[in-house]
Amino acid sequence: MKHCLDILKKKKLLSAVYILLGVVVALLNAFSASYFQKVLDAFGDNTLSMRTICIYGFVLILICGLEYFDEYPSCKLSQSIYLEFKLKALRKISTIDYRCYQSLGTGKLVQKIENGANAGKSILFDFYFQLFSQLIPNIVFSLIFIANIDKTIMVYLGMGYILVFVVTNILLKYLYEIKAHILNNEEIFNKYLVRGFMELIVFRTNKRFDHEIGQTTNISEEIVKSKTKMKLIHEAFFAIFELFIILIKVIIVFISWKNNRLSVGSVVALITLIDRAYSPIAIFNVLFVQYKLDKSAFRRYTDLLDMSDDVRLNSGKIVNSIEGNIYFKNVCFSYEEKTIFKDLSFHIPAGSLVAFVGESGSGKSTIVKQIMGLIKPDAGSIHVDRNDLSELNLNHFYNYISYTSQESPIFDGTLRENIVFDKDISDDTIIEVLERVGLTSFYSDLPKGIDTEVGERGVMLSGGERQRLALARVIFGDAKIVILDEATSAMDNVTEELVMKNMMKFLRNKTIIIIAHRLNTIKNVDKIYVFKDGEIVGSGGFKELLDHNQYFRQLWNTIMKN
Numbered sequence: 052m053k054h055c056l057d058i059l060k061k062k063k064l065l066s067a068v069y070i071l072l073g074v075v076v077a078l079l080n081a082f083s084a085s086y087f088q089k090v091l092d093a094f095g096d097n098t099l100s101m102r103t104i105c106i107y108g109f110v111l112i113l114i115c116g117l118e119y120f121d122e123y124p125s126c127k128l129s130q131s132i133y134l135e136f137k138l139k140a141l142r143k144i145s146t147i148d149y150r151c152y153q154s155l156g157t158g159k160l161v162q163k164i165e166n167g168a169n170a171g172k173s174i175l176f177d178f179y180f181q182l183f184s185q186l187i188p189n190i191v192f193s194l195i196f197i198a199n200i201d202k203t204i205m206v207y208l209g210m211g212y213i214l215v216f217v218v219t220n221i222l223l224k225y226l227y228e229i230k231a232h233i234l235n236n237e238e239i240f241n242k243y244l245v246r247g248f249m250e251l252i253v254f255r256t257n258k259r260f261d262h263e264i265g266q267t268t269n270i271s272e273e274i275v276k277s278k279t280k281m282k283l284i285h286e287a288f289f290a291i292f293e294l295f296i297i298l299i300k301v302i303i304v305f306i307s308w309k310n311n312r313l314s315v316g317s318v319v320a321l322i323t324l325i326d327r328a329y330s331p332i333a334i335f336n337v338l339f340v341q342y343k344l345d346k347s348a349f350r351r352y353t354d355l356l357d358m359s360d361d362v363r364l365n366s367g368k369i370v371n372s373i374e375g376n377i378y379f380k381n382v383c384f385s386y387e388e389k390t391i392f393k394d395l396s397f398h399i400p401a402g403s404l405v406a407f408v409g410e411s412g413s414g415k416s417t418i419v420k421q422i423m424g425l426i427k428p429d430a431g432s433i434h435v436d437r438n439d440l441s442e443l444n445l446n447h448f449y450n451y452i453s454y455t456s457q458e459s460p461i462f463d464g465t466l467r468e469n470i471v472f473d474k475d476i477s478d479d480t481i482i483e484v485l486e487r488v489g490l491t492s493f494y495s496d497l498p499k500g501i502d503t504e505v506g507e508r509g510v511m512l513s514g515g516e517r518q519r520l521a522l523a524r525v526i527f528g529d530a531k532i533v534i535l536d537e538a539t540s541a542m543d544n545v546t547e548e549l550v551m552k553n554m555m556k557f558l559r560n561k562t563i564i565i566i567a568h569r570l571n572t573i574k575n576v577d578k579i580y581v582f583k584d585g586e587i588v589g590s591g592g593f594k595e596l597l598d599h600n601q602y603f604r605q606l607w608n609t610i611m612k613n
């Protein structure tokens with residue numbers, strides 16, 4: 052509910068106008084039905100006056116006008132509520148704890164957000180707003196006007212409400228299970244869809260698409276079956292409800308005819324008012340069932356919103372300058388049961404150029420994520436200069452650190468956005484940097500120059516071009532600590548050497564950490580740390596390690612052989 056209230060607070064005025072308009076229209080509707088009794092009876096007695104006709108006509112026109120104006124807040128509210136729920140999800144991703152983020156899958160997540168935003172809109176707008184602006188006012192005003200005609204009938208109608216409510220609740224228990232089944236299947240359906248798009252090459256070359264399409268077809272059939280079942284149950288309820296109202300109307304006509312107690316006008320007004328009093332109940336039931344079912348989709352979505360945030364992103368100590376010393380002191384870290392580091396300690400002096408090497412899975416990237424503050428040590432401490440990293444405001448710290456990852460360093464946007472984001476930098480300067488990272492010929496072939504869209508994950512660039520683009524971004528940053536995690540792995544040797552030579556000129560005096568598998572690229576670094584199973588098994592200069600460290604020599608020999 053907290054998330055719904057957040058959105059309501061933002062839309063206070065619009066919500067108040069919408070509810071007020073609904074109440075006024077309901078009052079006028081009940082009044083017009085009751086006034087119609089007066090018109091009919093006066094018509095029968097030959098006492099109908101021009102004034103009565105005018106009042107009746109005016110009320111009908113007023114209702115018509117107000118119902119039209121009602122569309123404005125109605126449309127604005129429903130659309131903005133739906134989009135606000137989606138925005139909330141994006142805001143959440145901007146602060147979510149990185150470990151929680153790692154547990155989310157793209158396909159399922161996107162569907163969860165879509166279903167959740169729809170469910171949230173449905174709960175807030177289609178249920179609560181309709182309840183307070185239409186259903187309750189319609190029921191209350193209709194009952195008041197019915198009581199005005201005949202109090203006993205009003206009491207019987209009230210008892211009818213209770214019966215309808217009991218039946219609805221029995222129905223709901225059955226519908227819940229079907230809805231949960233649908234939601235699960237929709238998320239899995241989307242997972243297959245997204246991974247089909249993202250992993251086209253893997254699935255095509257492994258001939259997996261037939262299997263994937265088969266699975267998705269089965270799931271879609273399941274979804275259709277469950278949705279049809281739900282619809283039929285809903286409709287059956289509606290049909291029974293219609294019969295129930297018809298029965299009430301027939302009984303009223305019969306009793307009035309037998310007792311000869313009510314005028315023609317009163318019977319017509321009663322029948323109209325019964326429709327007005329019971330239609331909201333029918334609508335309420337549909338909405339209530341939907342509301343209860345939406346709650347399960349909404350809960351899945353709020354589970355995402357309620358995931359832990361990285362509290363250090365926006366709180367903690369703010370430092371105004373950083374030299375770039377990094378100290379790991381007895382750091383321990385595990386992913387669930389799996390121990391990655393035990394008692395890891397090392398020091399990287401400010402302004403030095405170091406490299407982390409080791410077999411795949413030895414923990415190099417995990418160290419980098421810890422230096423970035425994305426994941427926290429279970430024990431021990433990480434210091435940047437004299438500051439304990441766990442006490443720093445990370446958003447502020449990110450002004451001084453830059454990280455180029457080995458995976459998809461490019462996002463869906465233009466070349467310019469990918470290099471400088473929204474910084475105001477002249478085209479000439481950007482082009483000059485593109486030259487430095489060896490992208491001159493690539494750039495000159497682009498139809499829209501630096502404003503060319505590079506596609507999702509930079510799909511229209513080669514692996515090496517993507518990496519060079521990401522390196523160009525580093526040049527525009529003002530970081531004191533630069534981390535290049537396999538940042539040149541997709542480049543050929545000649546390009547890599549040229550680009551790194553240019554990069555190093557620019558990165559002078561910064562603390563640079565390079566993670567590399569190609570050991571020939573790190574011959575000139577100040578210090579190499581050799582990792583094996585989360586431990587440092589050697590450190591020193593390239594030559595020193597080659598002469599004295601057996602494991603490093605083994606790594607080097609393997610590479611040379613390849």
Ligand SMILES: Nc1ncnc2c1ncn2[C@@H]1O[C@H](COP(=O)(O)OP(=O)(O)OP(=O)(O)O)[C@@H](O)[C@H]1O
Nearest residue numbers: 153386389391409410411412413414415416417418
């Ligand atoms: N989210 C995660 N959950 C569980 N285990 C993980 C997770 N991320 C990484 N690991 C494990 O942590 C270990 C260290 O991974 P890391 O990515 O740091 O290795 P690396 O040395 O950088 O490997 P590579 O050179 O292949 O990139 C690996 O065994 C990996 O399986």
